[in-house]
Amino acid sequence: MSSVALRSLARGLAKTPAAASALAQNRAISTTTPVAAGHDDVMEKWPAEKFDKHFIDYFNRPEIDGWEVRKALTELHDFDVVPDPKVVEAALRAIRRVNDFSLAVRFLEAIKIKCGPPKAREIVYPWIIKEVRPLLDELGISTPEELGYDKPELYIPNPEWYWEHKWYKTYGMDKLPNFQI
Amino acid sequence: MLSRQLALPRLAVRSIQTSAAANSGHHIEHWWGPEKAAGRELVGFGSNGDNTYQDRIDYWYPAIRFRKEDDVSRPLREKEKGDWKNLSLEDKKILYRYSFRQTLSEFEAPRGYWKPITAGVMAIISLATFYAIFLHVYVYPPLPPTFQNEYKEAVIDKMLTLEKGQFLGPAAHFDYEKKQWK
Numbered sequence: 001m002s003s004v005a006l007r008s009l010a011r012g013l014a015k016t017p018a019a020a021s022a023l024a025q026n027r028a029i030s031t032t033t034p035v036a037a038g039h040d041d042v043m044e045k046w047p048a049e050k051f052d053k054h055f056i057d058y059f060n061r062p063e064i065d066g067w068e069v070r071k072a073l074t075e076l077h078d079f080d081v082v083p084d085p086k087v088v089e090a091a092l093r094a095i096r097r098v099n100d101f102s103l104a105v106r107f108l109e110a111i112k113i114k115c116g117p118p119k120a121r122e123i124v125y126p127w128i129i130k131e132v133r134p135l136l137d138e139l140g141i142s143t144p145e146e147l148g149y150d151k152p153e154l155y156i157p158n159p160e161w162y163w164e165h166k167w168y169k170t171y172g173m174d175k176l177p178n179f180q181i
Numbered sequence: 182m183l184s185r186q187l188a189l190p191r192l193a194v195r196s197i198q199t200s201a202a203a204n205s206g207h208h209i210e211h212w213w214g215p216e217k218a219a220g221r222e223l224v225g226f227g228s229n230g231d232n233t234y235q236d237r238i239d240y241w242y243p244a245i246r247f248r249k250e251d252d253v254s255r256p257l258r259e260k261e262k263g264d265w266k267n268l269s270l271e272d273k274k275i276l277y278r279y280s281f282r283q284t285l286s287e288f289e290a291p292r293g294y295w296k297p298i299t300a301g302v303m304a305i306i307s308l309a310t311f312y313a314i315f316l317h318v319y320v321y322p323p324l325p326p327t328f329q330n331e332y333k334e335a336v337i338d339k340m341l342t343l344e345k346g347q348f349l350g351p352a353a354h355f356d357y358e359k360k361q362w363k
Contacts, residue, residue, distance in 0.1 A: 146270075147273055153286075
């Protein structure tokens with residue numbers, strides 16, 4: 001809350017010094033609670049170039065490690081945004097640098113998620129893959145389609161919902177007397 | 182306690198707490214994250230920083246790998262550090278399955294649980310229906326005669342004769358001149 005107040009105060013100061021003091025007095029008492037405090041929408045309002053540059057710069061840091069790559073990917077996943085091919089390329093290069101192949105495939109799946117409904121996914125996702133195809137070939141990354149992951153490969157039952165006794169044997173799960181590491 | 186506060190005022194200051202503890206309700210002895218992770222590599226933050234594996238559509242990158250490193254994955258991890266073009270398709274799939282439990286298409290696939298759920302709901306509804314029928318037939322006394330049609334018609338006849346219900350009852354719909362319903 002205070003950061004929002006400070007930011008608007010700073011904006012007011014930048015405009016006119018005269019209006020700033022009045023603004024400061026008005027903002028001193030806040031009678032409403034900000035919606036979604038702590039989750040500001042500052043980056044949502046950035047222009048697309050600035051938004052992309054923010055992530056590309058982060059991915060291009062030479063000292064980036066695997067934890068930070070996942071952090072950046074998670075934050076990118078948080079926005080209502082289909083990543084630009086340039087951002088995808090920067091992310092894939094960062095993933096290559098931290099030597100985590102599975103994360104690259106996972107990220108390509110995340111693009112599918114962000115594309116939204118199936119119709120948009122059919123149009124947007126192949127276009128992004130087409131744009132980054134040279135990089136995929138250069139790094140040797142396989143798309144989920146090439147790995148056969150566009151169709152379900154395994155069925156994963158949920159034991160809390162439904163479980164047949166014979167499935168213990170099917171899935172190679174021995175019943176243990178207690179929790180064992 | 183009060184005497185101690187009076188005798189040792191400096192200690193008394195310490196015994197009065199005006200603010201709640203910052204981590205109230207969260208005690209480290211209840212945190213089983215590392216035990217649950219059970220040796221799996223911690224690779225990220227996940228959804229809340231806990232060392233648990235979750236497949237979530239909003240936090241698509243779990244905090245830990247799905248499987249522990251073993252003799253299958255260790256040589257592949259070494260191979261992964263080199264050129265990825267040298268990885269075969271099988272290697273890539275194994276690497277994926279060691280890091281993640283489900284692919285996106287598996288996550289989104291219908292799991293078929295609507296069938297046992299529907300079966301359960303239908304079973305409960307049918308049992309309740311049979312129980313109601315059982316009660317109706319064997320337990321409850323027969324319905325009183327006021328529920329029979331003859332009795333209801335007799336009541337209306339009586340109301341017409343007594344000219345009751347001129348405004349809202351049956352008499353309002355009966356033409357007494359022509360002796361028939363309006």
